[in-house]
Amino acid sequence: MSGMKTAAVIGAGFGGLALAIRLQSAGVETTLIEGRDKPGGRGYYWEKDGFTFDAGPTVITDPDCLKQLWALSGHDMAADVTLQPVMPFYRLNWPDGTNFDYSNDERQLNAEIARLDPGDVAGYQKFLEYSAGVYHEGYEKLGTVAFLDFASMIKAAPALAKYQAWRSVYSMVSSFVKSEKLREALSFHTLLVGGNPMTTSAIYALIHKLEKDGGVWFAKGGTNRLIAGMVTHFERLGGTLRLNDPVVEIETMGDRASGVRTKSGWRIDADAVASNADIVHSYRDLLTGNRRGARVAASLEKKRYSPSLFVVHFGIKGAWPGIPHHMILFGPRYKGLLDDIYNSGVLSEDFSLYLHHPTVTDPSMAPEGHSTFYALAPVPHQGKLPIDWDEIGPVLEKRILDEIGKRLIPDIHDRIVTKFHYTPADFGTDLNAHLGSAFSLEPTLMQSAWFRVHNRDDAISNLYFVGAGTHPGAGIPGVVGSAKATAALMLEDRAR
Numbered sequence: 001m002s003g004m005k006t007a008a009v010i011g012a013g014f015g016g017l018a019l020a021i022r023l024q025s026a027g028v029e030t031t032l033i034e035g036r037d038k039p040g041g042r043g044y045y046w047e048k049d050g051f052t053f054d055a056g057p058t059v060i061t062d063p064d065c066l067k068q069l070w071a072l073s074g075h076d077m078a079a080d081v082t083l084q085p086v087m088p089f090y091r092l093n094w095p096d097g098t099n100f101d102y103s104n105d106e107r108q109l110n111a112e113i114a115r116l117d118p119g120d121v122a123g124y125q126k127f128l129e130y131s132a133g134v135y136h137e138g139y140e141k142l143g144t145v146a147f148l149d150f151a152s153m154i155k156a157a158p159a160l161a162k163y164q165a166w167r168s169v170y171s172m173v174s175s176f177v178k179s180e181k182l183r184e185a186l187s188f189h190t191l192l193v194g195g196n197p198m199t200t201s202a203i204y205a206l207i208h209k210l211e212k213d214g215g216v217w218f219a220k221g222g223t224n225r226l227i228a229g230m231v232t233h234f235e236r237l238g239g240t241l242r243l244n245d246p247v248v249e250i251e252t253m254g255d256r257a258s259g260v261r262t263k264s265g266w267r268i269d270a271d272a273v274a275s276n277a278d279i280v281h282s283y284r285d286l287l288t289g290n291r292r293g294a295r296v297a298a299s300l301e302k303k304r305y306s307p308s309l310f311v312v313h314f315g316i317k318g319a320w321p322g323i324p325h326h327m328i329l330f331g332p333r334y335k336g337l338l339d340d341i342y343n344s345g346v347l348s349e350d351f352s353l354y355l356h357h358p359t360v361t362d363p364s365m366a367p368e369g370h371s372t373f374y375a376l377a378p379v380p381h382q383g384k385l386p387i388d389w390d391e392i393g394p395v396l397e398k399r400i401l402d403e404i405g406k407r408l409i410p411d412i413h414d415r416i417v418t419k420f421h422y423t424p425a426d427f428g429t430d431l432n433a434h435l436g437s438a439f440s441l442e443p444t445l446m447q448s449a450w451f452r453v454h455n456r457d458d459a460i461s462n463l464y465f466v467g468a469g470t471h472p473g474a475g476i477p478g479v480v481g482s483a484k485a486t487a488a489l490m491l492e493d494r495a496r
């Protein structure tokens with residue numbers, strides 16, 4: 001695509017923004033077109049009654065992958081965004097009252113492991129070595145390169161074999177440690193990128209090493225400030241962000257993308273088009289003028305999608321210094337619950353929760369003397385059994401708040417100043433997420449790397465993809481890594 005001067009990027013999620021910054025930094029005149037009134041995608045936010053509620057990502061890992069976006073043009077991310085360390089990384093809590101503080105402080109972590117089972121300290125060290133190996137192979141070497149052909153998969157095969165990639169994270173962790181609680185503590189991370197610990201490839205154990213080396217961070221003011229910083233930086237470089245105007249068509253001429261058209265009737269020609277929007281939506285609803293759209297969408301619709309999430313946001317009276325920033329409140333079942341969510345599609349009576357408490361790190365996110373929280377529960381996506389979220393939403397919201405009341409904040413209902421919930425149906429409506437999935441394609445081995453949506457379409461040679469549905473997958477480091485792979489491909493194509 002010799003002479004690529006302009007690019008249109010559809011969707012201002014982390015992936016779209018990171019790609020747009022990379023292209024603009026390389027001198028490509030880039031227009032980023034977002035359907036919603038604010039950028040961020042899963043990283044959207046609301047302000048209500050003086051509380052700031054981030055909609056999605058809260059755990060910032062691998063800060064270097066973000067800093068690179070500024071360093072590319074000689075800027076410093078610190079001028080736009082302040083990252084604050086979070087410690088412990090997470091507190092895990094079980095219904096029997098056991099707490100486990102998880103961090104990269106080796107001495108403290110070993111003490112926590114010994115409290116669960118002294119015999120597991122040595123096993124944990126072996127797990128750490130395993131995690132470091134897969135991190136090097138799977139993330140450092142392959143996390144930011146595009147898998148465009150099967151040959152690239154063959155090249156990765158020896159590493160996949162060496163690390164027994166066909167086994168699940170839970171199975172691999174269980175080969176190292178015996179305590180069931182520790183097995184849960186070392187395997188739950190795949191849920192953060194949409195994967196079932198019981199079936200997701202053991203390669204994803206790399207997240208443990210990623211967190212250990214890079215730490216866990218929080219953007220001052222919330223993840224929305226990180227998004228705002230990315231936008232400031234993109235615009236400073238000369239890029240254009242168009243909000244509130246969803247793309248309705250990726251225009252093509254033969255086997256070339258020629259531009260995009262939006263709902264308002266606005267259109268733009270572009271030498272290259274990249275979509276950060278949901279992959280099924282992109283092919284099925286946007287590539288309507290090209291036969292490839294319906295064909296690829298039909299094959300994508302047959303794949304397995306990650307579950308959705310039910311999120312309760314609440315602002316309450318009082319400060320809670322004893323509740324850490326990130327907590328996992330495990331329910332009474334682990335394997336059975338995961339099976340209900342991923343396979344049967346049943347909305348179970350019990351649930352496990354991730355509790356986000358940003359005001360313990362940054363009190364400015366609530367009025368003085370108040371606290372901001374969200375609690376999320378993984379739930380089946382909308383392609384499983386039908387669930388009427390208008391009816392179930394308020395019921396599940398109350399049950400989740402009751403559980404937090406029982407385990408952490410006894411008079412929670414009396415303290416609530418504001419609350420609302422976000423359902424799988426909202427993921428579909430607001431983000432065009434296929435089946436309301438929160439993380440796009442489920443990260444199984446057979447849906448990873450070359451088996452995921454390619455960063456460049458196989459037939460339309462100037463149509464690209466970026467974000468959770470592409471390699472390497474969901475999570476901020478994943479989608480920012482996919483932007484690096486896609487940008488490299490686009491700039492290589494430009495040089496041809």
Ligand SMILES: Cc1cc2nc3c(=O)[nH]c(=O)nc-3n(C[C@H](O)[C@H](O)[C@H](O)COP(=O)(O)OP(=O)(O)OC[C@H]3O[C@@H](n4cnc5c(N)ncnc54)[C@H](O)[C@@H]3O)c2cc1C
Nearest residue numbers: 011013015035041042056057058059247277467468475476
């Ligand atoms: C509740 C929640 C908590 C999470 N927590 C974490 C965490 O702590 N740490 C972490 O690393 N990851 C976390 N994740 C995962 C992470 O947020 C996502 O994987 C990542 O943000 C997805 O980014 P993306 O680039 O794929 O784009 P998305 O965020 O999906 O953005 C895509 C954008 O495209 C736009 N769009 C769609 N259709 C159109 C159209 N037709 N025209 C124009 N625009 C369109 C959408 O509005 C959206 O803005 C979490 C996810 C959720 C939902």
